[in-house]
Amino acid sequence: MRRAPSPAPHLLGLALALSAGSAGFDDKSAEENEDGPGSDGDDGSDGGDGSDGGDGSDGGDGSAYDLPDLTSGLSSDPDCYGYDGVDVTGATAFFYGEYFPNSSGGWSGQERWILYANDAWKAAGVDDCEVVWIVQATEGDTGACGACSVGLEVSASIDPSQTTCPETLWEDPTDQQWTSAYGVAVSGDQTSWYYAASGTYLGAGGVDGEAFNYLTEQTCQYF
16 A cells, blocks of 8 residues: 555665765755655655664664654644545555664665545544555755755655554555665755656655654545
């Protein structure tokens, strides 16, 4: 269920040092206004606390970094109820991602699929919930995103201990483990995120040092 995982937008890579990532951020900050809004209707990610980020220097919880709280105040959209007046089980959905530098020269963090259940889904016994993945990233190519200075090659694995949504939403192996490639445009303390392969807009967030996060626009998901 996660962003329709497929080999096309998801590329796994391993290797560059954190110094390469630092250079990318510095270059972009100097250029400033290269980021740009957009919308691809694709799901993005959701809210976290950085508990899986960090490299030990910040206690492993991201506390050394001052990222914006992108998930504060998120709420369900009353339009996500169904089609043509017919109630359908579903939710208002967001994707949130956060990445913190780690001791391997890359980034660690998590991505979350935040779901605010509509009345029909609640009546079926499901409440608001999240699907959580632990992510590892290395510096990669920015691909089709000409405005991006940082490229991330990401691998993710489901975290059942933090996941609260029904297993039917993440039981498929391609949802439990996936890879993706992002391009990140940095302007001051702001970031704009794109899929590297297509240059399609994903979401926006903040940056502090080499730590950064993003949140997608809301979408309606029906199950």
